Amino acid sequence: MSTDHNAPIEQIIHQIDEVAENNEQVKFGQVMDAVGRKSFASLLLIVGAIMVLPGPADIPGVPVLLGTMVVILCGQMLADADHVWIPGWMERWEIGQSKVQKMLDWLRKPASWIDSMTAQRWTWMMNHATISTLAVAAILVAMSTPVLEFIPFSANLAGGAIFAFALSILARDGLLAGVAVCIALATFGLVGYQLLG
Numbered sequence: 001m002s003t004d005h006n007a008p009i010e011q012i013i014h015q016i017d018e019v020a021e022n023n024e025q026v027k028f029g030q031v032m033d034a035v036g037r038k039s040f041a042s043l044l045l046i047v048g049a050i051m052v053l054p055g056p057a058d059i060p061g062v063p064v065l066l067g068t069m070v071v072i073l074c075g076q077m078l079a080d081a082d083h084v085w086i087p088g089w090m091e092r093w094e095i096g097q098s099k100v101q102k103m104l105d106w107l108r109k110p111a112s113w114i115d116s117m118t119a120q121r122w123t124w125m126m127n128h129a130t131i132s133t134l135a136v137a138a139i140l141v142a143m144s145t146p147v148l149e150f151i152p153f154s155a156n157l158a159g160g161a162i163f164a165f166a167l168s169i170l171a172r173d174g175l176l177a178g179v180a181v182c183i184a185l186a187t188f189g190l191v192g193y194q195l196l197g
Helices: 008-021 028-035 040-052 062-078 097-117 128-143 154-171 174-196
Strands: 025-027 094-096
Touching: 008 025, 008 028, 008 040, 008 097, 008 154, 025 028, 025 097, 028 040, 040 062, 040 097, 040 154, 062 128, 062 154, 094 097, 128 154, 128 174, 154 174
Parallel strands: none
Antiparallel strands: 025 094
16 A cells, blocks of 8 residues: 555644644634645544544534534635635634643544555545545435434434545545545435434
8 A cells, every 4th residue: 555645634633733722612613724725534533423423412402503614614615715614603602721722632543644645545536526526425414414413423423424435535535535425325324214214
C-alpha cells in the first residue's frame, strides 16, 4: 500500500485541541475557523465523527441537528460555494471543553490507525462527478436522521458513512469512497427494513 497520505484526521484533531485548550466552551464557529472555512470535507469529517462516537448521537435531537449541518455543507459543495456558510445559531452551538477533550482523546488512537490505512488510491475516481454523487448520498443519509433517532445505533452507522465520505476526499482515496457508498447503502437498507418491516 502506498504511504502517500498526510494524516488528515490527526491534523484536524490537533487543530481542534488548540481551540479547546483556550476555551471552556467550544463553539462550532470556532472549530470552523480552526480547520478552515473553505474545507467542507474537514467540517463534514467532524460532524461524522460526532455521529459515530457512542453518546452524542444517542441524545434526542442531536442526530437531526448534525444531519441538518450535513445537508447545509453538502448543498454548498454541490453549488460550488467558495467557503462554508452556516446559520449563526449553528455557529454558536457549543460543547464543554472537557467533553471536547474527552472526545479527542478517544479519537487519537483510532485516528492514527485510520490515517495509516488511507492512501491516494484510485484517484481517478476522485473527480467532480464522484464527489458530487457522494455529496448527494450524504444528503440522503442526513435526511434520514429523524427516522434514525428511533433505531438503536443507526445514527452511528449514518455517521460512519459521512465520516468515510469526508475522509475519502481529504485523503483522495477512491477505495474509501467506495466504502462510504457501501455504508450509505447499508444505512438506507436499515431504514427501509424498519419502515417496511
